[in-house]
Amino acid sequence: MPKISINIKSGELEKGQPVVGIDLGTTNSLVALADKDGSPRILGSNNDVIVPSVVYLNEEGKALIGKEARNMLAEKPESTIFSVKRLLGRSYSDLKDHADYFSYRIIDNDNEQLVQIEAHGRYYNPVELSGMILAELKEKAEKYCGQKIEKAVITVPAYFNDSQRQATRDAGKLAGLDVLRIVNEPTAASLAYGLGLNPEEAKNILVYDLGGGTFDVSILKIEAGVFEVLSTHGDTYLGGDDYDRTIAMHWLNIAGYDYKNLSMREKQALRLLAEEAKMAVCSGEMNFNSSFEIGEQKLTCSLTLQQLEALAEALTQKTINSVNLALNDAGLESSGIDEVVLVGGSTRMPFIKKRLAGIFGTDKINDNLNPDEVVALGAAVEADILAGNRRDILLLDVTPLSLGIETLGGLMDVIIPRNSKVPARVGRQYTTSVDGQANMKISVYQGERELVAENRKLAEFTLKGIPAMPAGLPKIEVGFLINADGILKVTAQEVRSGIKQEIDIQPGYGLTDEQVEKMLLDGFANAGADVAARMLQEAKTEGSQLIYTVQRFIEKNAEMLSEMEKSQTLQLSEELHKTLNSDNKDDILGATDRLNEFTRPFAERLMDEAVGKALRGNKIGEI
Ligand code: ADP
Numbered sequence: 001m002p003k004i005s006i007n008i009k010s011g012e013l014e015k016g017q018p019v020v021g022i023d024l025g026t027t028n029s030l031v032a033l034a035d036k037d038g039s040p041r042i043l044g045s046n047n048d049v050i051v052p053s054v055v056y057l058n059e060e061g062k063a064l065i066g067k068e069a070r071n072m073l074a075e076k077p078e079s080t081i082f083s084v085k086r087l088l089g090r091s092y093s094d095l096k097d098h099a100d101y102f103s104y105r106i107i108d109n110d111n112e113q114l115v116q117i118e119a120h121g122r123y124y125n126p127v128e129l130s131g132m133i134l135a136e137l138k139e140k141a142e143k144y145c146g147q148k149i150e151k152a153v154i155t156v157p158a159y160f161n162d163s164q165r166q167a168t169r170d171a172g173k174l175a176g177l178d179v180l181r182i183v184n185e186p187t188a189a190s191l192a193y194g195l196g197l198n199p200e201e202a203k204n205i206l207v208y209d210l211g212g213g214t215f216d217v218s219i220l221k222i223e224a225g226v227f228e229v230l231s232t233h234g235d236t237y238l239g240g241d242d243y244d245r246t247i248a249m250h251w252l253n254i255a256g257y258d259y260k261n262l263s264m265r266e267k268q269a270l271r272l273l274a275e276e277a278k279m280a281v282c283s284g285e286m287n288f289n290s291s292f293e294i295g296e297q298k299l300t301c302s303l304t305l306q307q308l309e310a311l312a313e314a315l316t317q318k319t320i321n322s323v324n325l326a327l328n329d330a331g332l333e334s335s336g337i338d339e340v341v342l343v344g345g346s347t348r349m350p351f352i353k354k355r356l357a358g359i360f361g362t363d364k365i366n367d368n369l370n371p372d373e374v375v376a377l378g379a380a381v382e383a384d385i386l387a388g389n390r391r392d393i394l395l396l397d398v399t400p401l402s403l404g405i406e407t408l409g410g411l412m413d414v415i416i417p418r419n420s421k422v423p424a425r426v427g428r429q430y431t432t433s434v435d436g437q438a439n440m441k442i443s444v445y446q447g448e449r450e451l452v453a454e455n456r457k458l459a460e461f462t463l464k465g466i467p468a469m470p471a472g473l474p475k476i477e478v479g480f481l482i483n484a485d486g487i488l489k490v491t492a493q494e495v496r497s498g499i500k501q502e503i504d505i506q507p508g509y510g511l512t513d514e515q516v517e518k519m520l521l522d523g524f525a526n527a528g529a530d531v532a533a534r535m536l537q538e539a540k541t542e543g544s545q546l547i548y549t550v551q552r553f554i555e556k557n558a559e560m561l562s563e564m565e566k567s568q569t570l571q572l573s574e575e576l577h578k579t580l581n582s583d584n585k586d587d588i589l590g591a592t593d594r595l596n597e598f599t600r601p602f603a604e605r606l607m608d609e610a611v612g613k614a615l616r617g618n619k620i621g622e623i
């Protein structure tokens, strides 16, 4: 059996295996690797350092990634997927307020299921799309370092929840990457500046990240090499794009031209010109001068830095308000911040730094690294630590194998991922899958496979006496607490009634290092196929749950529906039912989509709360 180079006790890897750091951004993504001397560097050459986080899908289902995909934005907006990161780990109801922001079709599956995107009759979820971007970065990294890359650290925003982090891990698996750790972007940015590497150091750090479409501010506390997030704030729909739009609007206003009268293509082209103007004046050009043709009319497009600063004052002020709110939440005054780290391409706008320097003092500002590269650079530093290349840094104890529970369809729902630092505490909500379900079996597993049948069962217990409610309504909180000695306490509690059950487990008991090794290897070897199998299983579960709810709905409201509506519903249900035995995910999702689309208006008409009003994905069956 091949030896795997991981130290079971520490999770540390043997030297020699490159581990890359990846910044999977909303607008742009980058990959970096630490040199032999530990200094991180972005992989790529002059004009392909940055990979735009864009996926273009053609009629045959072939994908273009990065720059080539971004070039399709104006021409094929309905099949060019940008801002995938905004969709990761989210449901349609999370996104519906921003539906007009997306130019492609996001499936309204009428419940709390994670979103799917449709392009040319094929269905894609954000995990697959992010996986494509990660695969592109992996390939690029392999090209630039002439070695196979199989291990990575990936960054996510500090506010990402558990399911968004899990989705990011799954995307890595699909790309053929073993994700050693998910790291917060502000933590990575701090590491890039060497903050947190000295165990003697205790500091409060404010990370100000203004990217293309999002703004985040995070306050971190580092002590003995451990980062703690004290507070986060921001606006997920505020970024450099808004500054571009402000410039474009200014030009149109001067000419007395209405934005609404521009074609899609003109809007896109004018925004790009505005971005060019912004970058020019922010890079020292005194006065940007150009023009733009709309039909017969010629728009004068000029800009100075002073103008930009004044035009965008309201946007800038918004970010400063968030900074103040974050300070407030952290219980700190501006003087309590020791370091300020600037992240994101938009912090290249000089007045941003000026404002922050005004609040915190110039000498606290860290801005000598490229702001669009710091997150990836820091991820590479973390990767280097995990690769065991930095002897000076003590690694904390970690969980050698993932821990989770069984959900509907025999799937492993990982609650504490492999390589998590201990002690750790994670809670997650689940719900029932049938009406009046009184019992719920909590089966605890250990391992890296997506189907529990292939993992190691640690224990199981039953939560009894759940009050009778329609499927999907009860909220069952499952908590995993692993203490410093590696003892795992699993609790399950029905939120409304308070009924509770718990159990103590020793996950490491009776497990040899060789067995752990074998489980890890099996996990790596099957990762991609496993995630695909899981997605198929999820589509099947979702489909059969929809048939169940629709059937119940028809029974309950039979007299309110016309014969045509009933027979059509039955037929669509039957068609969906037939696809469930196929192994074609697109067929299943297509049939689910059609049944959903057809029945939604009835539900709206009858204002029936029960149709599709279920908690997202995480259902557990009856015993
Ligand atoms: P994200 O974190 O959202 O993936 P980035 O950190 O790469 O995004 O930032 C992209 C944004 O940075 C874009 O809005 C771009 O216009 C802006 N940007 C890049 N360079 C400059 C510059 N020199 N001056 C002003 N803005 C810039």
Ligand code: MG
Binding pocket: 025, 026, 211, 344, 375
């Ligand atoms: Mg970013």
